[in-house]
Amino acid sequence: MSCPVLLVAAPASGQGKTTITAALAHLLHARGKRVQVFKCGPDFLDPTWLALASGQAVDNLDLAMCGKADIQRRLALATQHNDVVLIEGVMGLFDGSRSAADMAALWSLPILLVIDSSSMAETFGAVAFGLAKYRPGLRIAGVLANRVASERHAGMLRASMPPDVPWLGQVMRQQKDKTPIPSRHLGLVAADEMSDGHARIAQVAESLAQSDLGQLDWSQWQERWGVEIPAPASDDPPTRLLEGRRIAIARDAAFSFIYPANVAFLREQGADVQFFSPLAGDALPECDALWLPGGYPELHANTLGTCHRLAADIREHWQAGKPIWAECGGMLALMEELHWPSKDMRESLLGVISGVVTQHDRLRGLGMQAWDTPWGRLRGHGFHYSTCETSLPVIAHTRRLLAEDAVDEASQLECVHAQGSLRMSYFHAWFASNPVAAAKLFTP
Incomplete structure (x- = not known):
């Protein structure tokens, strides 16, 4: 039809x-x-x-x-x-x-x-x-x-x-x-x-x-x-990889860069998704894993800097060994300070990790990327105006994605930082590109 x-x-x-x-x-x-x-x-x-x-x-x-x-x-x-x-x-x-x-x-x-x-x-x-x-x-x-x-x-x-x-x-x-x-x-x-x-x-x-x-x-x-578009031949991708896990997702004007397809993926894999709003003063919901997606934390730094209860909740979550995936703006929000030179502005952020964000007026990262994780290649992209300085260890770099199955092997783009159960990067992941790798972001 x-x-x-x-x-x-x-x-x-x-x-x-x-x-x-x-x-x-x-x-x-x-x-x-x-x-x-x-x-x-x-x-x-x-x-x-x-x-x-x-x-x-x-x-x-x-x-x-x-x-x-x-x-x-x-x-x-x-x-x-x-x-x-x-x-x-x-x-x-x-x-x-x-x-x-x-x-x-x-x-x-x-x-x-x-x-x-x-x-x-x-x-x-x-x-x-x-x-x-x-x-x-x-x-x-x-x-x-x-x-x-x-x-x-x-x-x-x-x-x-x-x-x-x-x-x-x-x-x-x-x-x-x-x-x-x-x-x-x-x-x-x-x-x-x-x-x-x-x-x-x-x-x-x-x-x-x-x-x-x-x-x-x-x-x-x-x-x-x-x-008429026929359904593709089924390749039987892994399913229910997140069965029974509750994943908290920050969602408001500071954390709004969320692909609906990624949320659908989490639910299809069996996760119970719980949204919360840091800007509204919400505490971190009871959860097994936390996703801090991208957005505009730089426009709401004055509010994020006052979210002391949430910062304490995230630290406790991290110290308990529960997974955190902080993506682009979500990573920035965890830092101590935002510096915006052209606006002569310095603002505190959540302060969960040691680091300073500098907001620029020109692009600092743009393009399709891939992260070769221990569980295979996860595809996505990067797009940001800021730079980030932090002492958290770098475990990998993304590479330029040329096609669905090809990367520029010589390229070295965004850092992927990790410490304990926390992983963070400017990289925005498309979860369905590698279900196993995506699920590992939210499992110990």
């Missing part, structure tokens, strides 16, 4: 992919359709807007980090249990060694091209032509013009289109805010930090509803963009 699928792509970052994908999910959801959205690449922030719009958790898809079988399994399940599947691409359509175009080609996914028409007229058609013709064999669903200034502007854009590339209409530039979803360092502001998130998406969806795409009836969606 086929299901309509659209991969939303663009010529580059900043064209409005997230806004358009969220608006389309909102529009379809409002019409009574069950919508599942995915995000290409290792991203924690765009998915918050896509989840808000669709009403469902959003998983990430990356050919290196996740692997082909993992992606196919998720897409197959999504097409079986939803009315429509949307996939937001990453960067430009052809960017990267594992581009959105590569993913589209593997499963013959229809591609919706979103092009920012700001400061552009007839050249719009040339950009659309190039995207549609650059790689033969791709299934181009059509082109949608974004940030259109007026109906006259829309007419010029449409007239410039090549005759064999479908025009799917336009979304007008928003009057109050040219970029309805604001950004800061690391990416978009998360949807749950915006009190008017729904209204921002709905405003764009209202314009999208007037486009040719928004006016299509459902039979046309199924006829044009139906895709």
Whole structure:
């Protein structure tokens, strides 16, 4: 049975992919359709807007980090249990060694091209032509013009289109805010930090509803963009590796970089997951293992520095030999002090371990990575603006991930620190890439 699928792509970052994908999910959801959205690449922030719009958790898809079988399994399940599947691409359509175009080609996914028409007229058609013709064999669903200034502007854009590339209409530039979803360092502001998130998406969806795409009836969606994706052959991965274990996970504005797929993995492996909020003053729940995920501890250092009870709980947990996995921002939160030179700021952190975090205004780590653990290769990525100085021993370094089964052997990226039952790194792990290694992060 086929299901309509659209991969939303663009010529580059900043064209409005997230806004358009969220608006389309909102529009379809409002019409009574069950919508599942995915995000290409290792991203924690765009998915918050896509989840808000669709009403469902959003998983990430990356050919290196996740692997082909993992992606196919998720897409197959999504097409079986939803009315429509949307996939937001990453960067430009052809960017990267594992581009959105590569993913589209593997499963013959229809591609919706979103092009920012700001400061552009007839050249719009040339950009659309190039995207549609650059790689033969791709299934181009059509082109949608974004940030259109007026109906006259829309007419010029449409007239410039090549005759064999479908025009799917336009979304007008928003009057109050040219970029309805604001950004800061690391990416978009998360949807749950915006009190008017729904209204921002709905405003764009209202314009999208007037486009040719928004006016299509459902039979046309199924006829044009139906895709059948079979489930991959089962490789019988290990299961119930965490049976009976209770895992506490910090989750709030300081610890928000959590893949829903990783939480689902823990539960599928038999773990009892307990969330708690350090910023709300929560104590550490009774647990067998602790996960401190990434997020924005640097924006909440003044609060974290006052969480003395939680710091004592974590020390006691560590001294008892219970596992702790501290990932990126979770690692930073454990340190003694945050130094942010450009803001002339020094703040205390939890102070569980000896170390100083320096926050920079430019990227200090970015890219797909792999950690060769004693239990096999665990894949993931790194993305951070800070650096960290600590005396905790380094037990390994991650390496640059080139493909699902290939790394740059000569590279040496993020440190993996360990002492006793504590492991920590800037490395963000995709748990399903190696179930045994991931489960070992939470077992003695």
